[in-house]
Amino acid sequence: MTQDPGLKHGTVGLRSDAWYTNASFTGFMTSNSPEQSSRHRVDLILAAVDGSPGSYLAAARELAKLAPGELELVRVGVLSTFTVDLVKPYMAVEGARRGFAIDVHFAPFGQLEQQVLEPTGSLYAWQPHVIVVAARVDDLSPALVDRYVSLSSDEVANLVQAYVQRVGRIAEAIRANSSADILVWNQPAPAMLAAGLADVSLVSSQADLISALNSRLAAGCRSIPGVTIFDAARLATEVGLRQWYDAKLYHLGRIPFGSTAQAAIGKLFARYVHAMRVPPKKCIVLDLDNTLWGGVLGEEGVGGIAFGDDYPGNVFKAFQQHLRTYRDRGVLLAIASKNNEADVLEAFARHPDFVLGLEDFGARQVHWSDKASSLRAIAAELNIGTDALVFFDDNPVERDWIRAQMPEVAVIDVPSNPLRYCAALDEAGFFDQLMVTDEDRARAGQSLSAARRSALQVSSSSVQEFLTGLEMRATIGVIDSTTLPRVVQLLGKTNQFNVTTRRHSQADLERMLAAGAIGLWMRLEDRFGDNGIIGVAISVPTRPGEDQLDSFLMSCRVLGRKAELALLWSLARRVAGRGSLRLTGEFIPTKKNAPAAGFFAESGFAAVEGEPNHWRLDLTPPPQAPPFFEIIDRD
């Protein structure tokens, strides 16, 4: 086992709380590139941060001196009812840890409507990528905080309604004027309860009221595209309300929270930005010995490893339970272990307490050869890129090996204490996404039927027989508010069968549809299960009689099943239906979309002479519906 001495990770270890490395920023790791020295500069700045406010300030100042482009620029506009400026250095430093140059502008506090209702105002002219709305209930509906006990239930309901509506209107105004991602703060529990000890006994307690207000706020925001709740309530609970609120700072400078809270806010904000701008990873590759259980299986045997309901086995049990929550929300699990496979199979078959079974892992590499080849084999088997892998291994030598061999893989800096495993995985944020869709939840069940499907593919004598045997049903419909989040998610993360790889935001897509684009989703079911929404097609009118394919993608889960023909057929039918004579298309090659390269030629498009990668499909007569599918085409 060799370690590449050129790859220094010493600085990462110095950071007070960096449980992750920056391996996701692939470009920064290639040797001798200008990016590397730039990354190195950023690492040096971040290494000097020791957790004290002064060190954050000094680092933020250094980061501001970096040349444009050294980190990905994210412009953030903040509207608030209080002074939030103190958080700026924390936002800058935590953002830089995740690869972003966060440039924050604060509107004068208390100016909400004034800023958002003016389409030509300074907020929008600055073209922020993210707009934060932080409005405290203490400022907008103060009676809910300090007069709570004397209010009637009607008055309480009206004040809640007024607050939720006002914030909702602000978000809507931003949506109408900007395509920025919008982050709306919710409300932490009150610093003090108006009824004191008796609050918990009130018919509607003040504490319950605030959480009900947060639910209403979230419901209101869900209906506006591109709006996400910044969960300040949860964060304040994690920090602790006594540390969150700081009466001295509030009265000195209208800053409601103390320095611990400021640091936590900066960190959480950076996680949101990361989740907004970086597609989530898809698979956790796990080691076994001292990762999924305590001890070394090959030496101690099934009975000797630590796993169960007592310490230290319960620590590993808790980690397996935690991994199961990842699996439930659609993250794939895989095993890369140096062990005798027979021992491992026996452990999973015989250990009475295991939470995860072998069937929970989408791929397994158990042998004695190197882990980089194991990771490549896992990615190939799961049909995902190696850059969608996160590597979790307690052995630092293995981690360094993977970092050196596969810089595109995200490697978790696994803490030496297994009690910290769960937090290390969570705080790395590699699987952060702003919403969990039904498709994510269903994917866990699908990995099983995918395995059964592959078995069928091998046994079928021909592809036609295989496809017929799948009894596929494609449901196609027009993108609406229900399907929009899933469509945007697919646009954001589909790499392989993606003809143009245009990453439209929810707001962009809404605008396109309003301007006359045809946007379709496709759901695919077969005899093994429901694959969920796995296809998206968008065409835009270009000139009279002609539409252009703006986006066309299929999730890799259903590649090789001709499902693209069903989607194209429906799109062509609709385009022809509104009088267009032809559909044009362009293939935009990327590093990853080779699987889509043959799409136009294989589905009846003719190459446009003299224009490489440009194609056209005449719609007279319209294309035939493909075989193998029952198509339900919804209008």
Add this chain to the structure above:
Amino acid sequence: MVSALTQNTMANDFKPRIRNVLSAVFGVPSAAVTDASSPDTVEGWDSLNHIHLILALEMEFGVSFEADQALALTSIPSIEQMIHRLGGS
């Protein structure tokens, strides 16, 4: 005698650390921070950075200033004196 000596040593210890904190918070070289530095002479010493300064000093020396005390911390000698009074370390 001993305590006076200790006091003296500590006083000498605090000053460079205070200068370092001011330098980090206001973004000026440590050498440029002197006993005569004040909100009037240091460009970055505005009301917002004053709050940053208070938080940084509290963490550096393990003390907690009252609001009135915090507002009065406008020079290195006054900061040093206050940290001594509050038993900073």
